[in-house]
Amino acid sequence: MPKIPASERDAFYEARRTQLADVALKLWAEQGFDQTSVAAIAREAGVAKGTFYLYFETKDALLEDVLRRNSLLPNILKLIDDLRDRSLEDAVHGFVRGAWRHLCSHRDLVLIALRELPTHLDEAQRMFERVMVPANALLADYLKERVDPARAEEISLVISVRGLLGMLLSVFLTQEVLGAGRFLPVSEDEITFTIAELFLHGVTRPTS
Amino acid sequence: MPKIPASERDAFYEARRTQLADVALKLWAEQGFDQTSVAAIAREAGVAKGTFYLYFETKDALLEDVLRRNSLLPNILKLIDDLRDRSLEDAVHGFVRGAWRHLCSHRDLVLIALRELPTHLDEAQRMFERVMVPANALLADYLKERVDPARAEEISLVISVRGLLGMLLSVFLTQEVLGAGRFLPVSEDEITFTIAELFLHGVTRPTS
DNA sequence: GTATCATGACCAACCAGTCAGTCATTATCA
């Protein structure tokens, strides 16, 4: 029977895991998964390489854990839930602003997910099924109740939702990662407003 | 004086380079740049590793060449040029269809570009400056002449264009790479129509 | 004393890139 209570040991163990996972998230976003050695992660965390293997079986196990820890699903679901009692116009503008801030605050994770997507296609597909398909369906259902049925007949709401998320992601990437802001500075408000308006009315709506 | 004319030897040389570049494009799209060894590329092309280095200085030089060979800029410019004398509605629908087909026929290149984007940030930024910024500007200029000035004041046309391209890219990725078609089959026409309509009028336009 | 945590030298595997040498074809010349 150990002198140190199990709960305390477990807490320390979990803290170390968290620390290593956080360091890995940071380094992977900077240099990529393959380009970041286990030794580098351990060094950055201030421990020896061997110590790393006390907390994670393999490097891949760490990746799995990092992705699990940072699952975006709960946040997305909360974001969608907040829309319930608002007008379509309000809801879309609110969702876009919330999603944008969400992207900004999870910059590292977005970069890693994007980079590892093609290399870990199976896992990416599974995650897409688990996270994006249901979130997409929720949003599409929400729209179905608010959008003119004739319009909903004409265009695909599921593709529309996927397009909205795609706009957000790609504008975020060009702006924050590729440094598009250097060529043509655009404010956060201008970006989220434009995306929401495009989704709601497209480029043709006359000013009210 | 050699019997084999220089032109013929050069043609052979160029054919080998092309062959190696094609093989690399395929393997990189499947497994990624880092995960594909030079030996694997040579093997797939049916030559020895040493032979590879007769045609390319380094592995990175091959990447550069592959990207140069497959530059998307000319096609994009042509696509934009074809819009000149058409109505906005027609032009947007035509552009989206053309761009979609273009994505489909350059699936491998899109995958590689996306995958290597975070790892080769400098090069990605340079390519973004060279290709996407001018293409974006062209499209935005085109829109400026056709869109209600009041609307163009309200939303950012540059962000709109970037959003349109983002929609295309992300829907393409979810559909073709993540296999979204398995959950909810959508036809190519339905996809391109929805994206174009979303860009033109958003989700709210009533049927005419 | 012993249970826990930590270490870093070590190993096998892999990789980009090199280089000395092979071989079929072609050119030159007797």
Added chain:
DNA sequence: TGATAATGACTGACTGGTTGGTCATGATAC
């Protein structure tokens, strides 16, 4: 015509370096 020399595409063993993962040993706390 036949012997010899030159060419250049091709080869694969090899090098220097890096990596993921192991393990015998040490440190610390109780």
